[in-house]
Amino acid sequence: MQVAANTLVLASTYVLLAVGYVVVYRASRILNLAHGELMMLGGYALFTLLSIAPGRPLLALVGTVVVSFLLGTIVYLVVMRPMAGHPLFSAVLVTISLGIFFRGLAILGWTAEIRYPLALMGFGTTSLRLPGGAVISNIDLLSMLAAGGLLLGLWMFFARSRLGIQMRATAENPRLAAERGVNIHLVFAVSWGISTFAAGLVGILYSSQVRLDPEIGVIGLKAFPVALVGGLDSLAGVLPAGLAIALLEVLAIQYVSPLLSEVVPFLALLVMLCVRPWGIFGTPEEIERV
Amino acid sequence: MARSAKLAMTMALAVVAVALLAGPVHASDPYKVGVTAALTGPASTTYAPMIDLFKTYLGKVNAEGGINGHPIQVTYEDDRAEAPRAITNAKKLLEQDKVVLLINTSSSATFKPTIATAKEGKTPLLFGGSVCPEEVFPPADPLLFCSTSFAAKLDAEFAAHFMHEMSGGKAKFGLAAMDIPISRIGIDTAEAVGKKLGIETVAKVVIPPTAVDFTPFASKLKEAGATWGFAWAPWPWEIGPYEALLKLGWQGEYLLYGFQPLEATFARLNRESLFALVGTNLLAEDIPEIKAIQALAAKAGVTRIDLEGWVTAVTLHEALKACGWPCTRDKLQTVMTGISIDFKGVKGGPIQWSKDNHFRTVQYYKVYRWDSVKARPVVVKDWSRVDVEQKLKELK
Numbered sequence: 001m002q003v004a005a006n007t008l009v010l011a012s013t014y015v016l017l018a019v020g021y022v023v024v025y026r027a028s029r030i031l032n033l034a035h036g037e038l039m040m041l042g043g044y045a046l047f048t049l050l051s052i053a054p055g056r057p058l059l060a061l062v063g064t065v066v067v068s069f070l071l072g073t074i075v076y077l078v079v080m081r082p083m084a085g086h087p088l089f090s091a092v093l094v095t096i097s098l099g100i101f102f103r104g105l106a107i108l109g110w111t112a113e114i115r116y117p118l119a120l121m122g123f124g125t126t127s128l129r130l131p132g133g134a135v136i137s138n139i140d141l142l143s144m145l146a147a148g149g150l151l152l153g154l155w156m157f158f159a160r161s162r163l164g165i166q167m168r169a170t171a172e173n174p175r176l177a178a179e180r181g182v183n184i185h186l187v188f189a190v191s192w193g194i195s196t197f198a199a200g201l202v203g204i205l206y207s208s209q210v211r212l213d214p215e216i217g218v219i220g221l222k223a224f225p226v227a228l229v230g231g232l233d234s235l236a237g238v239l240p241a242g243l244a245i246a247l248l249e250v251l252a253i254q255y256v257s258p259l260l261s262e263v264v265p266f267l268a269l270l271v272m273l274c275v276r277p278w279g280i281f282g283t284p285e286e287i288e289r290v
Numbered sequence: 291m292a293r294s295a296k297l298a299m300t301m302a303l304a305v306v307a308v309a310l311l312a313g314p315v316h317a318s319d320p321y322k323v324g325v326t327a328a329l330t331g332p333a334s335t336t337y338a339p340m341i342d343l344f345k346t347y348l349g350k351v352n353a354e355g356g357i358n359g360h361p362i363q364v365t366y367e368d369d370r371a372e373a374p375r376a377i378t379n380a381k382k383l384l385e386q387d388k389v390v391l392l393i394n395t396s397s398s399a400t401f402k403p404t405i406a407t408a409k410e411g412k413t414p415l416l417f418g419g420s421v422c423p424e425e426v427f428p429p430a431d432p433l434l435f436c437s438t439s440f441a442a443k444l445d446a447e448f449a450a451h452f453m454h455e456m457s458g459g460k461a462k463f464g465l466a467a468m469d470i471p472i473s474r475i476g477i478d479t480a481e482a483v484g485k486k487l488g489i490e491t492v493a494k495v496v497i498p499p500t501a502v503d504f505t506p507f508a509s510k511l512k513e514a515g516a517t518w519g520f521a522w523a524p525w526p527w528e529i530g531p532y533e534a535l536l537k538l539g540w541q542g543e544y545l546l547y548g549f550q551p552l553e554a555t556f557a558r559l560n561r562e563s564l565f566a567l568v569g570t571n572l573l574a575e576d577i578p579e580i581k582a583i584q585a586l587a588a589k590a591g592v593t594r595i596d597l598e599g600w601v602t603a604v605t606l607h608e609a610l611k612a613c614g615w616p617c618t619r620d621k622l623q624t625v626m627t628g629i630s631i632d633f634k635g636v637k638g639g640p641i642q643w644s645k646d647n648h649f650r651t652v653q654y655y656k657v658y659r660w661d662s663v664k665a666r667p668v669v670v671k672d673w674s675r676v677d678v679e680q681k682l683k684e685l686k
Contacts, residue, residue, distance in 0.1 A: 002509050002513070002538075003509075006503070006505050006506045009503060010502060010503050010505075010506070013502055013503065014502075104330075107334065111338075112330075112335040113335065113339075113594060114335060114525070116558060119558050125533070125536075125537055127536075127537055127538070127539050129539070135539050136537075137537045140537075206502075210503075210504070210530065210533075211526055215332040215335075218500050219500060219502045222500055222502050249506070250506045253495075253506040253507060253509075253510060254509065254510055254513075258496055258497060258506075258507055259469060261498060261501070261506070262469070262500060262501075
């Protein structure tokens, strides 16, 4: 039972992170390799807001997700939009540079000291016993709720809202969408905003449960195979891929060797690339562009 | 007669003039020392605070006139814990800055190139705050020295004995390490010593640097039935499994090496099941020397106090004092071999190097745990003396 609980908790982190990769890729065909660092900045936004307004955790939490969304749109408008017309490869390289820049920025701004925002909120981690004897923490539960809520919210947004439909249209054919009056730069900016909003959620949850330092962005890369296995252009693929990779990882730790957990996501990716390169729910056409 | 008196007068004046001109210059000539440290990058979390306190101590020494009028001039180079940068730094410090001593305060990835450069330049190299490399243990390399308090094998050996003693011989070890060689050496030693003591190691987890969640690793320790956990790793990989074990409702005891974030973590977690093995006193101790260090650090604006930086600085100061003036690389190496350095209220005893042992002849350990009633760390085991050479022979 604990294996199942551990799987769900790990999968929720992967899902939250992988959603960010997919949303940006669907809209702009860019692999954002600074996603982990944007997650880390979400954690620092929380820490800063809590330091500025101590004793007001709700305000800090809402502020963090708003700041994260705005940060994503700013990154698009300032850095990625000028890359329009350049090869996609160049844009991906720019995101790598951005990641390095953000890490440096974090060290300059907050030093390399390990922080614990949850303690600043005046809260602690509490354990919740599940039927079957498994134990998770209150933050784990929030992580699962956040992942489920985000997937549901995005599904409704893309299916029902005007902007969501415009985003799907842009993802399918940006030129045609632009000709039909869709403001594609707004669509791209909102995509980056949503992606960074999701990263900000992980930043809040991870820094509350584990730690916050300028190097935690490295976990963003662990979720990259989840996005690829699910299908880079498919939000629907994120959930099964996240669950499958988390399960393989937890089983490897429990029954084979803890060290295998590092390679399991990439092994799964390798297998998927051999048998179905476009991922579980991706489209064959898309992977050719990667 | 008048001519010879005139000549004598002229010569005397010349001598006085030379003395007047040359004297002040000699007095202010500095001892040149070079530091290659992880001041930025991932490892800076550990090493940068050490350098801050190192600078604070040397600032005090120089403000008080240096060593017989000679200030200690330190050139700091950032290696980000990367080997290529470390080799560039070491070469620059040796060839361009002409330092008499090289100090490494960085991760083990930088050791090989720094050691090679120091040997090439026949310059003593002090590991201060970084893990002591194999070469400083008997039989020691003549040029390499180490003042760092922690040492994987010896710490783990002491830890295994401590857990055995605390559990009345009934412990079941659950060991955690980060996937780096030195951390694995630590838990392998604990397992081997435990076996000799009749203690079973029920689970051993080596955690990758990119682990997203420590819970699956902690689950393995808990489900194996570990009653005593021990970790020897960089801080996040030591405390991470413990916090995950707490989340899982584990009721055992946990021992780790107490790095700089220990005291804040003790207070944050407020758990009596957490024990820490240390090589320097904690800041919470009511010891005049520790209070003086805190006051000095506060004055210098240093917020994170890592006493390893202080230990390195005192070591450097004492070595240069023993070297006298002028101090050459050869002379410094000679005086360092055989020196005994007293850290007054900071450590359990002096660091004494011998011809064959540049780690130290005697290692001192103290163990703390958190007392939730007193809301402060308390001593569980006061300073214990470990004969290094004898212990290393036993471990072989």
